[in-house]
Amino acid sequence: MVAMEQSVLCRDLNKEFGSGDMRTLALRGVDLEVHPGQMTLLVGPSGCGKTTLISIIAGLLYPTSGEVTVLGQPLNRMRNGNLIAFRGKEIGFVFQQYNLLPALTAAENAAVPLLIAGWPRAKAVEKAKSVLASVGLANRVNSFPRQLSGGQEQRVAIARALVHEPRLLVCDEPTAALDAQSGQTVMELLRKVAVQPDRAVIVVTHDNRVLKFGDRIVTMSDGRIERIEGRT
Amino acid sequence: MSWIALKMLMGDRAKFLGLIFGVTFATLLMTQQISIFVGIIKRTASQIVDVRDADIWVMDNKVRYIDEVPGLPDMDLHRVRGVRGVAWAVRLYKGQVRARLPDGNFRNLILFGLDDATLVGAPKEMLAGDLADLRRPDAVIIDKAGYEYMWPGEPWVLGRELELNDRRAVLVGVCKASAPFTTLPILYTRYSSASGFVPKERHLMTFIMAQPEEGHTSSEVCRRIEAQTELQALTRDEFFGKTVRYFLSSTGIPVNFGITIGLGFIVGAAITGQTFYLFTIENLKQFGALKAMGVSNLRLIGMILTQGLVVGLLGYGIGLGLTAAFFEATSGITHLAGLYMTFDAAIGVGAAVLVIIMLTALLSIRRVLVLEPAVVFR
Numbered sequence A: 001m002v003a004m005e006q007s008v009l010c011r012d013l014n015k016e017f018g019s020g021d022m023r024t025l026a027l028r029g030v031d032l033e034v035h036p037g038q039m040t041l042l043v044g045p046s047g048c049g050k051t052t053l054i055s056i057i058a059g060l061l062y063p064t065s066g067e068v069t070v071l072g073q074p075l076n077r078m079r080n081g082n083l084i085a086f087r088g089k090e091i092g093f094v095f096q097q098y099n100l101l102p103a104l105t106a107a108e109n110a111a112v113p114l115l116i117a118g119w120p121r122a123k124a125v126e127k128a129k130s131v132l133a134s135v136g137l138a139n140r141v142n143s144f145p146r147q148l149s150g151g152q153e154q155r156v157a158i159a160r161a162l163v164h165e166p167r168l169l170v171c172d173e174p175t176a177a178l179d180a181q182s183g184q185t186v187m188e189l190l191r192k193v194a195v196q197p198d199r200a201v202i203v204v205t206h207d208n209r210v211l212k213f214g215d216r217i218v219t220m221s222d223g224r225i226e227r228i229e230g231r232t
Numbered sequence B: 001m002s003w004i005a006l007k008m009l010m011g012d013r014a015k016f017l018g019l020i021f022g023v024t025f026a027t028l029l030m031t032q033q034i035s036i037f038v039g040i041i042k043r044t045a046s047q048i049v050d051v052r053d054a055d056i057w058v059m060d061n062k063v064r065y066i067d068e069v070p071g072l073p074d075m076d077l078h079r080v081r082g083v084r085g086v087a088w089a090v091r092l093y094k095g096q097v098r099a100r101l102p103d104g105n106f107r108n109l110i111l112f113g114l115d116d117a118t119l120v121g122a123p124k125e126m127l128a129g130d131l132a133d134l135r136r137p138d139a140v141i142i143d144k145a146g147y148e149y150m151w152p153g154e155p156w157v158l159g160r161e162l163e164l165n166d167r168r169a170v171l172v173g174v175c176k177a178s179a180p181f182t183t184l185p186i187l188y189t190r191y192s193s194a195s196g197f198v199p200k201e202r203h204l205m206t207f208i209m210a211q212p213e214e215g216h217t218s219s220e221v222c223r224r225i226e227a228q229t230e231l232q233a234l235t236r237d238e239f240f241g242k243t244v245r246y247f248l249s250s251t252g253i254p255v256n257f258g259i260t261i262g263l264g265f266i267v268g269a270a271i272t273g274q275t276f277y278l279f280t281i282e283n284l285k286q287f288g289a290l291k292a293m294g295v296s297n298l299r300l301i302g303m304i305l306t307q308g309l310v311v312g313l314l315g316y317g318i319g320l321g322l323t324a325a326f327f328e329a330t331s332g333i334t335h336l337a338g339l340y341m342t343f344d345a346a347i348g349v350g351a352a353v354l355v356i357i358m359l360t361a362l363l364s365i366r367r368v369l370v371l372e373p374a375v376v377f378r
C-alpha cells in the first residue's frame, strides 16, 4: 500500500476563492507528500497560499479540484459530517492566536479534544495534566489563559493539540506572535514532543530562525510549490 | 460540551449578568403588569363574586354590567318566584349614594340593600361587630377598606354615625369585602332601610337574587326565567363574564396594560438579544476553534441553546421571585391588597421568555452555523 506510506498526499490541488473580478487562485496545481515521523515546514511570501493548503490538508476547506488523501482517507470526497469526525479524531491544531477558551484553566483547555471525543471530564483533565507536564507546564495546570505568558499559552495550545494523540499535527505560524526566545522554546517542544514515528507535523512559518527545526522545507510561491529541500 | 458552554457563558461575568438582567426585567415587568391587569379587571366584578348564597342574578334585560342597573317593579319578584325550578328569590338593591360625615365632608359609597328576612348577599366575614346587628334600626355595615377611606387613621369605632340622604345611619360592623373597581366604600344595610337612604326612585329593586331547586342547574333555570319574564337572568359566572367583557371592550385598560406588557417584552428581548448576540460574536473565534477541532454544528447548536436556556431559566426565576416579593411587600397596602401574582401570568410570561430566548439563540446559531472552520487560521 503505497498510499499509507505518506501521511498526506496532494495531487494537482487547485483552490479558487470568489468569482468574476474577485476571483483569486490561491492554489494552482499543488503536488505534495508529507511523511510521518518528520516535521515539514511550509514557507513562502505572504499570500502565496500556505494557510489555504494546510486548511485543505486539515479538512477545513474543500479544494476546488484535485485529490487530497490524509491518513489513507480521500478528504476531497468525504461528506462534511465525516470530515468533522475525522478532524476531531486524527488532527491536532495549533493556531497563531492560541485560541484558548479564557474561561477554562490550562488543564481544562488542554482536555477539550478529549471532551469532544466524549471522555468523562475528570479523566480527560487528568490526561491533559500529564501532557501539560510534558510541555513543561506541570505547575500551571490550574492557571487561566490570562495568567499565562504568550509562550506559555502556546504551550497549552500544543498540549491541547496532542492530548488526543492525533496522527497529523498542523500549526499555522505558531511562533509569529511570540518573542524570539519563546518561539525557540515552542519549536523545540514541537520537535521533541510532537514529532513521533507515526505522526506527521506540518508547520507554516514566516520565521527564518525556525527553519533549522524542519526535516523538510517546502517553499511555496504564488499558489505553487517552488521547491522542496531536505529528506524525502 | 454543555459544560464548556456554561463555562464560556459564566466566564464573561458582565455579559452573563446583563443577560440575566434582561430576562429578569422582562419577566418582572410582564408578570407584574399582567397580574395587576387581571386583578383590576376582576375587581370590576368582585361584588358579583362576593355573593355566594344565591347563584342567579335577575335584572333588566338591557343591563351591560353590574354598575349600571335600572330598578325593577316589585311585580317582577313574584313572576320570578313563579318560574318552575326557582327554589326561592329575594330582592337586592345595589347603587351609589352620597354619605355626609358629621364634620361636613361627604363621600360616595356603594350601597347594598339586603332582603330583610334572609339578608341574602350579606358579607361573609365580619371584622368587628355582628351581622345580626344589621337588624337594628338604621344599621349599616362597612367594608374594611371603606372604613379606612372614610375615617383614615382612626381605630374601629362602632356606633358612629353618618348621614345618607338626610337620614341618620349607624355603623354596627366592619366586614371584609373584595375591593371594588372604583375603590369606593361598600355599605350594607337592610332593603327596608335602603329605601330611606336612597333618593326617591320609582323602583328600588335592582336585582332579584334567586336559587335553583335541587335537580335544576342554574343556567337551565336562568333560561327559563328569561323565557317567562323577559328579564335578564344570569348565573354568577355569566354575569361575571359579562361585566368583565364590558370593561375590557369599553375602557382603555387593556390597551394601557397591553402597551406596558408589550414594552416589557420588547425591551427584555432587545437587551437579551443584543447582549447574547454580542457574546456570541465575541466568542466566534472560540466557536470556530471548536468547529475545527471536530465539534459538529448540531453540538454547537446544543451549546448555544444550553446557554440560552440557562440564562432564560435564571432570569425567569429571579423575575418571578421579584414579582412575588413585590406583591408580598404591597399586600399590606389597602389599595393593592388582593392583587397577587397569578399562575396564568407566570405561565404566559414563561412562554414569552422562551420565545425571547429562542429568537435570541436563533440569531447566534445562524452566525455560528455559517462560520467557516477555516477562519481559525485567519
Ligand SMILES: Nc1ncnc2c1ncn2[C@@H]1O[C@H](COP(=O)(O)OP(=O)(O)OP(=O)(O)O)[C@@H](O)[C@H]1O
Residues within 6 Å of the ligand: A017, A018, A024, A025, A026, A044, A045, A046, A047, A048, A049, A050, A051, A052, A053
Ligand atoms: N476565504 C477567502 N476568500 C477569498 N480569498 C481568500 C480567502 N482565503 C485566502 N484568500 C486569498 O488566497 C490567497 C492565499 O491566501 P493564504 O491565506 O493561503 O496565504 P498565506 O500564504 O497563508 O499568507 P500569509 O503568509 O499572509 O498568512 C491570498 O491571495 C488570499 O487573499
Ligand SMILES: [Mg+2]
Residues within 6 Å of the ligand: A050, A051, A052, A172
Ligand atoms: Mg497564512
